[in-house]
Amino acid sequence: MSRKFFVGGNWKMNGSKKIADELLGHISRGPLDPNVEILIGVPAIYLDFVKEQAPCTVHVSAQNCFKTEKGAFTGEISPSMLKDIGVDWVILGHSERRQIFQETDLLIAEKINHALETGLSVVACIGETLEEREAGQTEAVVAKQIKAIKEKISNWQNVVIAYEPVWAIGTGKTASPQQAQEVHKVLRKWLTDEVSETVAQNTRIIYGGSVTASNCKELAKEVDIDGFLVGGASLKPEFIDIINANQ
C-alpha cells in the first residue's frame, strides 16, 4: 500500500498577514514528519503572500475556485489564475460551500473536473449531515456525492477525498475512529466497485471534523484513514502534532 499520509489545514475565512506569519512560523519550525504530505488552505486574498513564505514542501491551496477559465463571473477565481500565481491545489465541495453557498453535487463535480483539467490537484470534500446520519442515510449520501464526482472526472490521480461529516465540523464532536473508519471503508469499496482496484488502493481518503492533537493518533491508526483535513486546530500550534500523528 503506497498511500502517503496527507494532512491539510483549512484556515477557512480566518487570518490576516500577521496571523499567516505566525502560522507559517509554526510550520517552518516543525519538526515535520517527512513521510507526510502537508497542505494549507488559505483565503484567496492571502494565497500569494503565503506562497512566498511557505516551505516549498508545503502545498499552498485555495479553498474554492470556479468551473471555467475566465469570463463574467464577478467575485470568482479560476484554476488558471491559481496556476498563474503558482498555486497547485484547491479544496472543493467543502460542506460550508455546499450548505451556506448552496453548491450542488453537479456544480462541485464540474469544478473538480475543470480544476483537474487545468492541472490542479484537488481535495474533494463529502460528508453527511446529522439528520442524514440519524436517518441511517450516511452511506447513501456519501455514495451519491462521490458518484457525482466520478461522472465528471476520468483521472483520480490528483484527487484526495476528504470525508467530513457535517455534524463533526467545528462542533468539537469528532467521529470516533470506528465511525470514521466505517465510512472510509465504504468509500474505498465504492471506488473498487465503481472505478478500479488501483484507484481504490491509491487514493487517499482523509478525515475532517474536530480533529485535534488529542484525537488524531487514534484516528490515524485506522487502516482506511490516510490523513486529515483540519479546521480550527490548523490555526493553532497543535497543527504540528496533527501532522506528526503517525509518529
Ligand SMILES: O=C(CO)COP(=O)(O)O
Ligand atoms: O471543516 C473542516 C476542515 O475542512 C473541519 O473543521 P474543524 O476541524 O474546525 O471541525
